[in-house]
Amino acid sequence: MTELLGFEHIGMTSGDLDRTIAFYCGLLGFKLVLRKPQIKGEAAFLDAGGGMLEVFAPGAVDPARDVPPHEAGVRHLTFAFTDIGIMIEKLAAAGVEIIEQPRIAHNKEMFKRVSFVRDPDGIIVELVERADGR
Structure with missing residues (x-):
């Protein structure tokens, strides 16, 4: 085993x-x-x-190609931070493409807030703040 x-x-x-x-x-x-x-x-x-x-x-x-919702594949990479607002400010100041500013998460059981950016090769990166108790 x-x-x-x-x-x-x-x-x-x-x-x-x-x-x-x-x-x-x-x-x-x-x-x-x-x-x-x-x-x-x-x-x-x-x-x-x-x-x-x-x-x-x-x-x-x-550059990376976004995976459409009707196709199998990896849609994004996700990383947790204590404060995504601070991270988004840092990334924006460095010229990183911000796809979506921090917002309240849809899956509140898992995350408080989420935001999306692109890495240098165009891969979508999600930044999250974990829900309390996670």
């Missing part, structure tokens, strides 16, 4: 690893755990505290 140990990582592609590390580590507070060359590019592991992003950068790539 085996047991689940926890969430490990999501693999994603970036067109510019330095820019991606600056966004996730420099702005959002992730920790760079590993960065190393690969056969056709470079990879990095960025720790979010409850799982990681494995970012592969092969060179020039097309």
